[in-house]
Amino acid sequence: MKLYPVAILAGGKATRLGSVTEKVPKSLVELAGEPFIAHQLRLLKHSGVFEVVICVWYYGEMIIDYVQDGVQFGLNVTYSFDGDIALGTAGAIRKALPLLSNNFFVLYGDSYLPCDYCSIQSSFESQGKQGLMTVYQNNGKWDSSNVEYLDGKLVSYDKRSQSLSTRHIDYGLGVFNRKVFDSLQENMAVDLEEIYKMLLQENELAAYEVSNRFYEIGSKNGLKELDRLLRYKE
Numbered sequence: 527m528k529l530y531p532v533a534i535l536a537g538g539k540a541t542r543l544g545s546v547t548e549k550v551p552k553s554l555v556e557l558a559g560e561p562f563i564a565h566q567l568r569l570l571k572h573s574g575v576f577e578v579v580i581c582v583w584y585y586g587e588m589i590i591d592y593v594q595d596g597v598q599f600g601l602n603v604t605y606s607f608d609g610d611i612a613l614g615t616a617g618a619i620r621k622a623l624p625l626l627s628n629n630f631f632v633l634y635g636d637s638y639l640p641c642d643y644c645s646i647q648s649s650f651e652s653q654g655k656q657g658l659m660t661v662y663q664n665n666g667k668w669d670s671s672n673v674e675y676l677d678g679k680l681v682s683y684d685k686r687s688q689s690l691s692t693r694h695i696d697y698g699l700g701v702f703n704r705k706v707f708d709s710l711q712e713n714m715a716v717d718l719e720e721i722y723k724m725l726l727q728e729n730e731l732a733a734y735e736v737s738n739r740f741y742e743i744g745s746k747n748g749l750k751e752l753d754r755l756l757r758y759k760e
Contacts, residue, residue: 527644529574529631530701533622535615535718536563536635537583537608542745551585552636554592555743558756561592562743565756566638567599573643576602579625580635581618583608615718619702620710629703632718637698638741638752646734650701653732657706657725659683660697662736669742671695680733683722696722697736 536553546555553563570578578601582589586607596603606622613621619632629650631643641660650658659680664671673694674681683696700718706725710716725731741755742748 527574527647529576529643529647530629531577531579531626532570532575532631532633533619533626534566534578534580534633534635535618536580536589537586537612537618538635539584543749546746546749551589552743553589554585555749557743557749557753563589563593564599567593567596567601567603569638569640571600573641575643578603579606579622580604581606581608581622583612583618609713612715613713614715616707616710616716616721617714619718620707620712620716623704623707626704629701632700632702634698636742636744638743639697639699640738641697641699641736646699646701649734650732655725655732656703656730657722658701658732658734659722660699660734660736661694662697662740663693664695665693668739669695675733675735678733678735680726680731683726685719694735697740698742
């Protein structure tokens, strides 16, 4: 199967990491002797991905200088800059649409996800929705659960208000048809959470439950944990 291109959202300031990201973007924070994005891109290549679009803003030039055209990772990498202001996660995707195909994956720039991209893409195509959210039964262990998922369907999604029925979490990988973002106003800041909620309300959001846990570098604990994992793998 030829996989859709992957848009990586790597434009954020990563304020939760404090001094760690004062002089470098989160994607270039070192883990197991290399910038995080090197590990992330190699995992994408291993998963069968070939085309990657990196959405950048904060210290974006540093990411471009390091990754360049992606050939060192066996990938074809291009870039989309937010511009003078940060556009948010959905606004950044809207800006990157000219570089993306009709359907594409969206990956958070701080996520390391050992999952089956082929199965996720097949599920997106078979369910026939405009978007798909991958979910994982987290039970509040690795981060706050924010998804209610029952009988193979998404019931609710809310990052700010959890209940006993929210045992799953947004895994960090989505699939979308470009028309989801075509309607957004150009150069307007919009968060991807709003897009997911809109699609869920319109019954246009499919779900795919992932069995392997996620890893992230959005927190200092997450950084330490993934660093240990990557050092052990090597």
